[in-house]
Amino acid sequence: MNLAQTDPKIAELIRLEQQRQESTLELIASENHVSTAVLEAAGTVLTNKYAEGYPGARYYGGCGFYDQIENLAIDRAKQLFGCGFANVQPHSGANANLSAFMAMMQPGDRFISLNLASGGHLSHGMKLNTSAIFYKPDHYELDPKTEQIDFNSVRAKAKELKPKMILCGYSAYARTIDFAKFREIADEVGALVMADIAHIAGLVATGTHPSPFPHAHVVTTTTHKTLRGPRGGLILTNDPDLAKAINRSVFPGTQGGPLMHIIAAKAVAFGEALRPEFKTYCTQIIKNAKALAARLQQHGYRLVSGGTDNHLMLIDLRARNESLTGADAEKALEAAGIITNKNGVPNDPRPPKVTSGLRLGAPAVTTRGLKEADMTKVADFLDAALIGKSDPAVLEKIRKEVAEFCKKFPMPH
Ligand SMILES: *Cc1c(COP(=O)(O)O)cnc(C)c1O
Numbered sequence: 001m002n003l004a005q006t007d008p009k010i011a012e013l014i015r016l017e018q019q020r021q022e023s024t025l026e027l028i029a030s031e032n033h034v035s036t037a038v039l040e041a042a043g044t045v046l047t048n049k050y051a052e053g054y055p056g057a058r059y060y061g062g063c064g065f066y067d068q069i070e071n072l073a074i075d076r077a078k079q080l081f082g083c084g085f086a087n088v089q090p091h092s093g094a095n096a097n098l099s100a101f102m103a104m105m106q107p108g109d110r111f112i113s114l115n116l117a118s119g120g121h122l123s124h125g126m127k128l129n130t131s132a133i134f135y136k137p138d139h140y141e142l143d144p145k146t147e148q149i150d151f152n153s154v155r156a157k158a159k160e161l162k163p164k165m166i167l168c169g170y171s172a173y174a175r176t177i178d179f180a181k182f183r184e185i186a187d188e189v190g191a192l193v194m195a196d197i198a199h200i201a202g203l204v205a206t207g208t209h210p211s212p213f214p215h216a217h218v219v220t221t222t223t224h225k226t227l228r229g230p231r232g233g234l235i236l237t238n239d240p241d242l243a244k245a246i247n248r249s250v251f252p253g254t255q256g257g258p259l260m261h262i263i264a265a266k267a268v269a270f271g272e273a274l275r276p277e278f279k280t281y282c283t284q285i286i287k288n289a290k291a292l293a294a295r296l297q298q299h300g301y302r303l304v305s306g307g308t309d310n311h312l313m314l315i316d317l318r319a320r321n322e323s324l325t326g327a328d329a330e331k332a333l334e335a336a337g338i339i340t341n342k343n344g345v346p347n348d349p350r351p352p353k354v355t356s357g358l359r360l361g362a363p364a365v366t367t368r369g370l371k372e373a374d375m376t377k378v379a380d381f382l383d384a385a386l387i388g389k390s391d392p393a394v395l396e397k398i399r400k401e402v403a404e405f406c407k408k409f410p411m412p413h
Contacts (some may be wrong), residue, residue, distance in 0.1 A: 022335040023403040029312035029361025046261035076270035080176040089258040090233030093222035097123040102249035112165035115139040124251045147305040169196030174308040183215035192217040202226030206279040229269025288362040291372035295379035311363040316345045326355030332389035337402035369407035
């Protein structure tokens with residue numbers, strides 16, 4: 001029996017969601033469209049079985065093929081990131097971070113990171129997250145002029161607090177991360193460096209962003225952003241002792257049975273990322289982000305830090321229209337078929353549910369085949385929608401134009 005017959009309600013909602021994805025421009029920086037091969041692996045009988053433990057050392061019988069699948073995922077991840085160890089079991093990026101924290105620190109230990117409001121992730125010490133409940137976070141700052149990482153502040157916090165770990169890698173940061181500089185400071189105070197490359201993993205894997213190795217002691221990432229795999233997490237290291245601690249902290253530390261259908265889909269995605277076409281893709285993401293950024297600046301938008309080096313940008317909407325909030329912009333753009341997320345800008349006077357900024361990224365539209373000239377058109381759609389934000393007829397007209405435009409760029413099939 002297929003889904004449409006056994007559960008027509010869910011089948012219909014999935015169909016509508018597919019249609020929504022096909023007819024809109026996905027500019028959320030943390031999202032992407034996976035290949036049909038990845039989708040196929042994720043939707044298999046591999047969801048049926050427990051495989052607690054690791055290849056060759058499971059707590060359930062019948063895991064022979066699972067061992068081979070997980071070993072392939074591990075080998076490909078190591079090859080992709082040029083490191084000696086990979087744990088492919090974390091269910092998500094936040095889970096990977098929790099396990100990495102457990103491997104590097106004891107409860108109550110101190111770490112420093114960039115806070116959520118400045119571009120960090122909630123799993124980097126936001127007060128309601130386990131990272132702040134079980135550990136002691138403190139934060140280094142952005143330079144208020146350049147809006148880039150202020151290494152004087154990193155060094156000052158490190159010297160003052162002597163943290164066990166220094167965390168770099170962000171969710172809303174448009175500039176290249178200097179991992180070597182973090183390591184230099186960590187070595188001065190005897191701290192470990194953790195790099196969370198969730199957003200830039202695809203760029204790192206293809207050398208289009210510098211690698212955190214050999215500088216970081218532990219690297220975590222999601223697999224579903226620029227890396228274009230299924231939703232999930234991954235932990236990497238070159239240190240054999242940390243490797244053992246990471247395996248323990250993933251299972252049994254924070255998780256039970258691994259999602260083996262997702263691990264198979266990760267292996268497929270890593271295989272895709274090892275091919276030369278994936279480097280071409282990541283190079284195009286960066287070109288597309290720069291083209292989008294340049295056109296938005298021509299329209300009078302201010303970009304935090306003045307531009308982008310990677311796949312994303314943060315718009316400070318106030319320069320274009322003082323009264324325009326991130327929340328209003330997100331809503332108007334969605335009505336026009338352009339999907340984005342509101343995001344605070346550094347020192348945003350508006351609360352997190354309102355904000356003065358929008359975060360945009362190029363990974364998903366690049367997967368659909370948009371090139372630089374198309375990104376210029378996307379910026380023009382976006383500006384027209386924000387100018388016409390109070391007129392439903394204008395937004396509806398743009399939505400139709402966007403849907404027509406999207407037909408030229410099919411989703412992976
Ligand atoms: C997206 C993201 C994560 C979390 O990923 P989830 O899979 O949503 O838990 C962690 N760290 C950073 C920097 C991210 O951008």
